[in-house]
Amino acid sequence: MIKTKFSLLALGFAALVAAAPAQAAGGGKTPERQNWSFAGPFGSFDRAQLQRGFQVYREVCASCHGLQRIAFRNLSDPGGPMFSEAQVKALAAEYKVKDGPNDAGEMYERPGRASDRFPSPFPNEIAAAAALGAVPPDFSVLAKARSYSRGFPLFLIDALPIPGGAYQEHGVDYIVSLLNGYSKPDDPNWNDYFPGNKIGMANPLGDGVVEYTDGSPKTARQYAADVAALMMWTAEPKLEERKQTGLRVMAFLLVFAGLLYYTKKKVWADAH
Numbered sequence: 001m002i003k004t005k006f007s008l009l010a011l012g013f014a015a016l017v018a019a020a021p022a023q024a025a026g027g028g029k030t031p032e033r034q035n036w037s038f039a040g041p042f043g044s045f046d047r048a049q050l051q052r053g054f055q056v057y058r059e060v061c062a063s064c065h066g067l068q069r070i071a072f073r074n075l076s077d078p079g080g081p082m083f084s085e086a087q088v089k090a091l092a093a094e095y096k097v098k099d100g101p102n103d104a105g106e107m108y109e110r111p112g113r114a115s116d117r118f119p120s121p122f123p124n125e126i127a128a129a130a131a132l133g134a135v136p137p138d139f140s141v142l143a144k145a146r147s148y149s150r151g152f153p154l155f156l157i158d159a160l161p162i163p164g165g166a167y168q169e170h171g172v173d174y175i176v177s178l179l180n181g182y183s184k185p186d187d188p189n190w191n192d193y194f195p196g197n198k199i200g201m202a203n204p205l206g207d208g209v210v211e212y213t214d215g216s217p218k219t220a221r222q223y224a225a226d227v228a229a230l231m232m233w234t235a236e237p238k239l240e241e242r243k244q245t246g247l248r249v250m251a252f253l254l255v256f257a258g259l260l261y262y263t264k265k266k267v268w269a270d271a272h
């Protein structure tokens with residue numbers, strides 16, 4: 001009886017594995033995994049990569065995508081791209097920010113300050129949709145808002161805190177694959193990885209469109225990885241702090257467990 005139960009269980013398991021969807025929800029291809037400097041418990045951002053990613057955002061994506069939750073000064077915060085304060089000030093001043101009302105009750109535009117948030121390229125979603133045909137989502141938390149499942153049983157490994165598990169980079173993997181996923185030159189709206197394949201954004205990248213000054217390859221692939229890394233930071237500006245705190249807590253618990261063990265040994269040493 002027990003034996004049949006077991007084999008039934010094994011059969012069910014095998015069926016589940018066989019039925020594991022090879023595709024992400026909605027019919028896009030499953031994104032490829034990338035090697036991220038910020039993955040894993042010891043991960044941290046590659047400062048130069050974040051700076052390059054910001055350059056890509058500013059020169060290519062910012063005409064359509066906003067970055068509402070980020071203030072200019074965040075770009076100099078520890079754990080981020082860490083531009084200098086002078087760079088941030090100069091950058092902010094290049095933007096026009098709506099302010100007011102003034103004494104006459106009117107709104108007016110002024111040059112941006114470090115404390116301002118990034119002004120969005122469109123006043124609202126209706127204006128964006130009218131201009132582009134689809135609404136470009138704000139970049140601030142997009143890397144966390146997109147995900148995919150690698151199907152059973154891999155999604156279990158991704159979720160559990162085991163070696164190779166606790167994987168949190170699905171969103172950025174998806175963004176990289178999406179940006180590299182325009183596979184039909186005669187159909188600018190075809191994307192292998194977009195759910196449903198018909199995307200309202202033509203390929204924004206191409207080799208050589210951004211002039212890097214640090215010697216990194218000026219390829220669409222490099223731009224995609226860099227801008228995705230930046231989006232991971234905008235979605236979680238405190239990622240490095242969180243990982244460091246986690247490590248400190250683990251170290252503390254380890255030492256504390258050791259102390260408890262020796263205390264217990266000492267207390268009970270004479271108890272026989």
Ligand code: HEC
Nearest residue numbers: 060061063064132134135136137175198199200201204227
């Ligand atoms: C000409 C305007 C335009 C530019 C430039 C642009 N995008 Fe988009 N983007 C859009 C629109 C419109 C959508 C919404 C598409 C849809 O929902 O079909 C979109 C959607 C996206 C999405 C979300 C896809 C999803 O899963 O919903 C990502 C990620 C993205 N863009 C990244 C980028 C990056 C990175 C850049 C710069 C390298 C960029 N975009 C440049 C217009 C643009």
